[in-house]
Amino acid sequence: MTRSADHPIHPQFLTRHSPRAFASTQMSEGQMHQLLEAARWAPSASNNQPWRAAYGLRGDAGFAHIAATLADFNAVWAPKAAGLIAWASRSVVTRDGADTPNAWAGFDAGAAWGYLALQAQEMGMISHAMGGFDAAKLAASLHMPSDFTLHAVIAVGYLGDAADLPEALSAREAPNGRGAVGTWAAKGNFA
Numbered sequence: 001m002t003r004s005a006d007h008p009i010h011p012q013f014l015t016r017h018s019p020r021a022f023a024s025t026q027m028s029e030g031q032m033h034q035l036l037e038a039a040r041w042a043p044s045a046s047n048n049q050p051w052r053a054a055y056g057l058r059g060d061a062g063f064a065h066i067a068a069t070l071a072d073f074n075a076v077w078a079p080k081a082a083g084l085i086a087w088a089s090r091s092v093v094t095r096d097g098a099d100t101p102n103a104w105a106g107f108d109a110g111a112a113w114g115y116l117a118l119q120a121q122e123m124g125m126i127s128h129a130m131g132g133f134d135a136a137k138l139a140a141s142l143h144m145p146s147d148f149t150l151h152a153v154i155a156v157g158y159l160g161d162a163a164d165l166p167e168a169l170s171a172r173e174a175p176n177g178r179g180a181v182g183t184w185a186a187k188g189n190f191a
């Protein structure tokens with residue numbers, strides 16, 4: 001489908017989507033840092049910046065660790081990405097030596113991932129978040145501290161040929177749609 005907005009917005013919001021067809025093109029460490037830099041500037045509660053990330057570039061050990069934890073339905077396409085990022089947040093804030101829960105950690109980590117996704121697009125790259133992975137295995141293989149929560153694995157790289165995907169997935173490469181704003185936002189209250 002062709003995406004169209006009901007109200008005028010920047011075209012980046014319509015153009016970004018989550019393909020599964022990745023080209024074999026590699027990405028550099030510098031490009032990965034550009035993506036993470038965009039995430040860095042996301043807003044967060046009390047500017048706590050609770051997002052945490054561990055990444056690998058295809059061919060290195062970090063990438064292999066993340067790829068090995070993907071659910072089967074992601075393992076058929078995501079290991080072709082140029083980079084994989086384990087996206088997490090620190091669920092507590094340390095003040096005066098004491099840890100208190102950060103109720104907004106997941107909210108803030110989500111905002112930061114959104115910034116990363118839009119930066120990828122700005123750089124002519126693609127991104128695709130995944131919830132389908134073995135979180136316990138990933139946390140262990142990445143030596144994740146116990147006060148972190150894993151949210152997603154993010155595949156980043158360059159758009160490839162949809163014809164290289166299994167048929168069931170190539171049919172789903174086209175950008176999908178959204179419910180109209182009026183189906184989830186209302187003036188005055190939630191009813």
Ligand SMILES: Cc1cc2nc3c(=O)[nH]c(=O)nc-3n(C[C@H](O)[C@H](O)[C@H](O)COP(=O)(O)O)c2cc1C
Nearest residue numbers: 016017018019074129130131132133151152175176
């Ligand atoms: C937290 C999260 C988890 C997701 N998990 C998966 C996944 O495991 N596998 C997959 O193929 N896509 C996954 N997606 C991609 C969504 O299906 C996709 O973002 C959604 O259909 C909207 O499409 P778009 O990103 O192309 O606009 C996930 C997206 C998010 C944000």
